[in-house]
Amino acid sequence: MLLAAQLRPSPARQRLCRLVAVLVAMSLGTPAVAAPAGSEADDPAIAAATRTYEEGITYRDAGNFIAAAESFTTAYRDLPMKERETRAIVLFDLIDARRNAFAEGEGPGQLCECERLLVAYLEEIKQSFGSKGDKFPDTRKAKKLLAELRKQIDAARGETPGLDCATTPLEKPAAPEPAPDPAPDVSDRPAMPDDRGAATPDPDPAQARRARTFMIAGAVSTGVGGLFLGMMTAGLVVGRNAERDGDARTQAAIASGSPLSQYDPDLQALIDRGNLGNRLAIAGGVLATAAIAAGVTLLVLGLRARPRPRAGAASMAPRLAPAVAPALGPNFTGATLVLRF
16 A cells, blocks of 8 residues: 555645646636637636636645545536546546545545546547547556556455455545534523522522421421310310309309308319319410420421522512411410411
8 A cells, every 4th residue: 555645746746736727727718819709718617617626626735635536526527528638637636636535544445436437537538539549648647547556456455355346435425423512601691699689509409308397397296286275275165164163053052051062072073174174274285385386496497498499489489487476365375376478
């Protein structure tokens, strides 16, 4: 396999190619004085092929041999057979670009494409000019290039066993992969302030679970406190009824002139029932106060532990402001739970 440095055109050859291209462009673009309108110089196909060829030269000088070969191929196909010498120049530059592409690491299909192009070119010359075409300098150069290429293909079979140019296609350049969308830059995103003006961090799942636990425990404790309040109320009612019944019985006995003894069984039953009601009221009040105080404390802790809503949502979210106030009366003691929304 030839090295890339051996396959690249020498500076002298590059200058020669550029000079030939300029001369060809001038000859194509400058009509003769005696040429009638609509002559060969005015052929738009030739002008387009010249521009495409010049693009290929630019690609080749930049080291992009695949793009250069594609431009040379288009220019070569667009040039008519009557521009034989110009087509030969474009063909040789095309062969040179594909051999350099192979030396730069492209597949052996580059060499096989060169062989197919040269074989087709020689067959075209033979059909158009017969044996006279063998005397053309371009024909002799094409035959020499074909012999070199076949030796290079034979050498490539050592690295690629089973290489057959009859079935090896020309590798198309891979389409560039679309660039992935850039990740959003969170540094440019404005911070969302909360109701206190500080930036709101992302909600913490552990904090949310802890707040939910406090809220559930507070609700349960407050509910239990409500049950104890019911027990206190029942005790107060039992004690009041016992006291009322005792007063009524005592007054009735006094009115009848036979006062009751303190050891009267009915009176003792009323006294025991009143004592039971008092004990129920005291126990229910103490337990209710403790349970409700604990429940409200847990509710407040849960509300404070909840992640704050972001700006905008904070102004729309309802605020829950619990408060506890003692409730005292002549015959009862309790607590009042106030929830403000």
